[in-house]
Amino acid sequence: MKGKLSRRDFIRITAIGAGILAVGGITLKELLVEPELKAYTETRALLGTFITIKVIDTDEGRAEDMVRSTFTEINRLSGILSRFDPTSQLYRLNKTGQIMNASGELVEVMVKSVQYAELTSGAFDVTVLPMLELNSESFQKHNTPPSTGDIAEVKSLVDYRMINISGKDITLAKTGAGITLDSIAKGYIVDMAAGLLKDRGNDNVMVEAGGDMSLSGTSQDGDPWKIGVANPRNNGYCQIINSGGGAIATSGDYEAAFTSDYRYHHIIDPRVGLSPVDLSSTTVLAGNTTSADALATACMVMGKDEALALIENLPDTEALIIDKNLNSYRTSGFPTE
Template sequence: MSDTSSQGKPGQQPRRLPRRQALRITAAVGASALLGGGLLRSALERVGLRRVRETRDQMGTLVTISAVHPDPDVARMMVADTFDEIERMEGLLSRHRKGTPVWRLNEFGVLRAPPHEVLEVVGKALEYSELTSGAFDVTVAPLLNLYNASFSETGVAPPSEEIRRALALVGSRHVHVSDREIVFEKVGMAVTLDGIAKGYIVDRAVEVLQDHGAERVLVNAGGDMASAGESLGGEAWQIGLQDPRIVNGSLGVVRLRGESVASSGDYMQYLTPDMSVHHILDPRTGSSPEHTSGVSVVAPSAMTADALSTAALVLGPREGMELLDRLDGIEGMIVTKDQTILRSKGLGRYTV
């Protein structure tokens, strides 16, 4: 998952890396031809396959879906249905779109009759908060809003007193969830599902493609990737793990056969040129972690990998690696600020 770096300046909004500006979804049915870096039309035609590719602006980025199938009409249907599902999910889980369930929850502090997808994601988020002793906490939104506003208006971090006031609104224990409603205990609370919803949507995209008969799928949503089956060449999908400090650099390659991988890092959206202040804030302290520059996690689902990569970055090298090592089916890599690399005990079974 390679990145291209960008320089941030005081007073600017967080900048996203070009890698995170494109979502690519590839699905194949009955295909085993992969030549060089991409599918060649002539090779596909020799085995009776057609590829349909379309790019749309969704999830605040450019989304490209390529579907390979013997019937081009079926391929177009696969693409359209996957786009529709991404759009539907964004319409439920985005906090930025006015009128979505999550927007209403943040606006009014209560959401009656929440859709089951929102219940599922919020419920999982609360579980991850407990699992990580609060290192992952979707109620960190007031802090994020405070930092973004401060850097936009003044070019510097907010005053410590304002941070303390925002911290008083953070805490998953103040969110009450039932089938009938989601309620905040405190006025001014808000949630951001950015650290878990993208993984959830990636998992749903894989399901839609599989429902259409796609046996070999790789979904790439920038830092979140999910797979199904093998690559078109009959081998495992090979995914590079981003070096946090080298543009397009890789710290190794993992092989996926149905697993997912997600990365979090200070290099993705940063507010200061030295990346000391960035989009990931410790919900317990109100500041960006000082010890870790990047984390990659391999997990059974993109949603799990998404949440745990954020949690491990917040927890830091020692506690973060302890978390990854004690969870079944979870492996990962942590890169410290001085670029020391730590690997979980079982990561070797995925690496090339």
């Protein structure tokens, strides 16, 4: 991520003589004091992870209503973009290789996915699903990575240029190809949820889904939000960031590892067919969570040097990269400790 009105400071009235000037039975201090800010937080299991929404408002009941109606919208979007839900549009696209008259949300995410694939020269590629499934099955059955021959056979199905989008119609050029939006849909849904809350008049909001986070305004005490960047090898944090708004996403080998040494995990280099070997985690700050989500995954695949060069050239975007030896590298604008 690359102003806030403090609500902590109460107006002080200097008493004259023995007491405070009262108006109509109510002290002037009581008339001028700002309403107390309250926080309403709710967490639900959705999209294969936990989603948390926190709203800061003077009316806790109103905040609760906003949060619950936002979860209704998240459920609707999940029903479009989930690859696991047999009723979703993405599931139908993967099953049949095409979907006609797709929803605007699916089209938008697919268009953005192709754009990020082009930006990263294929390091980010949502057609990696067959290769991800190959790796997952190989480790589940044999506890080993897939063979060179198996990778070569599946590799022909992985190429973002096989995605054809014409208006609201989406087709995949090869039978057996498949799409995973795991590395962009969460960020997109977080953005949509945060935008909905802002449209309803709340400026102090945190929406988080599995490490993808959108922030606006301030926390309950009127200070900037404090965000912990996870240490990829323990339950602590490697850095705390103060943020008054924007988006942050982290992608790491520890999130769903196939092996205990984190050598093989759920992030697959679509150009190679196996997990990238250099990095433990990447954290990206950006203007929106969709970008942060996609770029965090791309950086994991690209490796330190290529990733840092990419992020340095993107406006309003910064990155923290941690390698397998837990050495940290930052772009020039990433907050220092």
